[in-house]
Amino acid sequence: MNIDGCYAPFAAALLDPERPPPAGLVTWNGSDPAARFAVYRNNVVAALTAALADTFPVTQAVVGEAFFLAAAAEFVRRQPPRSPLLLDHAAALPAFLAAFPPAQGLPWLGALAELELARVRAGRAADVDALPAPVLAARLQEAMDLTTVHLALHPSVQVFEASWAVVSLWAAHQGRGPVSAVAIDAPEAALVLRDGDAVFVMPIPAAAGRLARLLAEGRPLGDAFDEADDAEAFTELLTLLVRHGAIVAWHASGAANR
């Protein structure tokens, strides 16, 4: 038998419970291979959904384990992973949940999953040393024109912006306040980053969120400041970034700043 003849039907039947087991399987006692093939089917779905459950604990807590595992199993069958790096697979779950018909009553579910994904990414991002505070202070002193300066942020930094109060909902599930007190219909933003070994989710005002996104995109300080147009948010954001060692490089655009 040629090789695809063995593998392709096996692979197709793994993810489709309606299909019979592939042809060409034998059992020592002549029993129906279906019961044995079911072990592989269960293993595949169990392993892949367990990996998703590890990545999205609050999403699972909010909808309950049974609902989460059913949704995750559906996701696994419709959009199986494409690589052994399962975080790449997990990255597609928020969009799947946002469009998952049985979850339409929870329109913020995808956003909550996005926040959890950002946390996991922050925890695994590359290690880069922060620009030491004295160096940063000296650069600020020296700079002829701050508006043209680009800040490089730590690889763990992610700017989270959502139309729903999922930052508060997530925090409530960490024991910070009652879940029932969360008014979900409000937009929220957060700065997600790793400082040392710890991942932080820090709520920030919407203007600081916009500003952070512009800086993360590599826009110069002047552009970002003009667009965000909120001096208080600007100060608050820079304070957070400095305190958590999230500024890793300072690029002066003009030659005069070198």
Next chain:
Amino acid sequence: MSDPGRLENARPLAGIGLKQQHVPELLGSDVAIDFVEIHAENYMVEGGPRLRQLEAVRDRFALSVHGVGLSIGGAGPLDRDHLARLAALVRRFEPRWCSEHLAWSGHGGHWFGDLLPLPYDRETLGRVCAHVHEVQEALGRRLLLENPSTYVEFAASTWNEGDFLAEVVRRTGCGLLLDVNNAFVSAVNHGRDPWALVAALPPDAVGELHLAGFAEDRDGAGDRLLVDDHGAPVDEAVWALFERTVAHLGPRPTLLERDHAVPPLTELTREAERARRVLHRVAEAAA
């Protein structure tokens, strides 16, 4: 290909699979463990605490890197990106042993996260050997290939598993990771004598042993169907097979695997201690 592990193989070494929740206790106390094994894919991250923890663990214990993602038995070519990631991990942490599975996990661009069975025929043999060669080239060292737990067999198979593995060793110079639990599970599932597999393997090629627990089910005919779930203590029948295997091969580094319903560290170290006693007994009898 160099094999720094070979001289160590005669010394009784017992290890456990590394679980994140056990790391602080492993580093903070005097745990009687000789080595730890990691699943390579869990450490394919760019940075962060996980890699720092592994560095600390690596300073204290010998390390075995156990891949679950290469799909060596796959029909298609190896995933070069994944192999490069594995090679980078091996360069960085310099484990004493590197192992992977005689299984496939992906097909047609999809990844299944499970170790799937292959037909043992001439065509598969050629492909597995080519893949093992490629892995050993990329890693610059000898790979230990692990025998799988299987639940079905293919009508297309023309070799038994032991002879197939022995032939892969002969053609590629790779070593073997003999999973004693897998040998037992597959033997029960296919109505065979587990010793037939152990006896077919070239003894010098076996560089590591695995022990784990299984779950018990029934097949369509009501016969025992064992599922290798790494979720229970090692079964007494597997301990018996382990003792006979060690008496036959001599002591080999032996690892206790537990991936589900993970108990407190002390329960795993107790099982590792039992394995070490078996290894010692055989080592002393041979001295």
